[in-house]
Amino acid sequence: MFNLPETHFHFGGDEYIYGEISRDMRIESNFKALAVTNELRRRELSGIIDIVSANSSYLVRYNPDMISARDLLDCLKEIDLTKSDPRKLHVSVRIIEIPAWYDDPVSRECSYRFRNRHPEPELSNFDFVMKVNNFTDKEAFIEYHSGTPYFITMVGFLPGTAWHFPLGQEPSEVLKAPKYHSPRTETPERGIGLGGAFNVIYPVSGPGSYQLIGRAAVPVFDPKRQLADLKETSFLARPGDIWKYRAVNESQYHQITSEVEAGAYRFKIKKMIFSPLEYIEKGKRYIQELMEGF
Template sequence: MRLRRCGTDAVLVEVDSTGEVEAVRAAVRAADPPEVVEVVPAARTVLVAARPGGLPAVLRLLGTVDLAHRVDVPSRQVVIPVVYDGPDLELVAATAGVTADEVVRLHAAATYSVAFCGFAPGFAYLVGLPPPLRQPRLDSPRTKVPAGAVGVAGEYTAAYPRSTPGGWRLIGRTDAPLFDPTGDVPALLAPGDRVRFEAVG
């Protein structure tokens, strides 16, 4: 774990894996220190922002984090319905050496965790993808991926909250309200949430 100061009241924690990111995020959330105002996980970092003068307490807390052990903290369970008819379903199946039906079974049987959010509002990077489905992005990204598209890329799976360019391999689509800027909580998913995909249609 490497700590880098960010201004006067924040620290960027650098680690080596999404599992270690989750260990840091969960430990800070479980401790719930009054000095912490925001915790922002990313692929290999966690930004912890403190109230003015609260950084020393945050640094002491981070010094107690065991990266090999994830503290259990309460998490929401979210089920997202998916129609598995994506344009890259057969490509994912061929790359994995399985049938398209098996891709659907593998993807829908897993339980995922939101590692972090980014790229676009409401876009959540989910970890827990079965190994056969961990595949590279497309050689040529699409200029337009439709809102609701469900895809895989590397160790992650995700659903696109709005139409954007993208290079993920698309295996399905969902009508779930992934991002509503008028809502009290605009994004459906947040770091730490547990997610399952349910095959429908």
């Protein structure tokens, strides 16, 4: 029976324990990081200050005056062991649609403005990503990118930034792109970036080094909580969510942004249970079954 990767634990000073599941990015490692950290939150142990899951690891901050490092480590090892069998894991997820205007003029202008920091300054970011992934047809690239569901593996950096990794693809099928030689000092809000195998949507204007391939029509960070789907929290992303892009044209993009500004936009969201075991066993076929009707 397939088990999830073994975790290696490290102490970080007197207040942190770091659980390293794998050093390379493996979606199976992320399943385990989510399962362990969710269970640890559920237990509400006295002395735990913060719990953060990452792409293939997790970090726990604790108060050593309230819980000893060894007691916490024993607890983590016990939880970690129970979350190593994919047969026992079921992740509650939300599939969320992200309308996206690919190769939009704002992203293109930004890529040319910082061309002196780029590996190929004569190309826009969008054209560069097409080139390094052997695409010659723009529509084919857009269909490929928007046809892939992405799993939210980690949230951090700027408020609401969500790293999302493609599901149901072999390593040779994954879109990849090198980052800028030196980060941009500015990135447009809601810019869609690709760096390595990870996608992000920049929640606010700020620095960044991922290649810009388009712009989301919807916010992923709403500090005023004006939208009905963001009333409980300002952030759209939750680790374990699945985002699915939908390509829109210019007029559709502006129609959606108008709805957002009026506070009337509703996200297309579907809640379901994700089975890591079925994903490991069936791969792309399981993802296709999961996305049916969405």
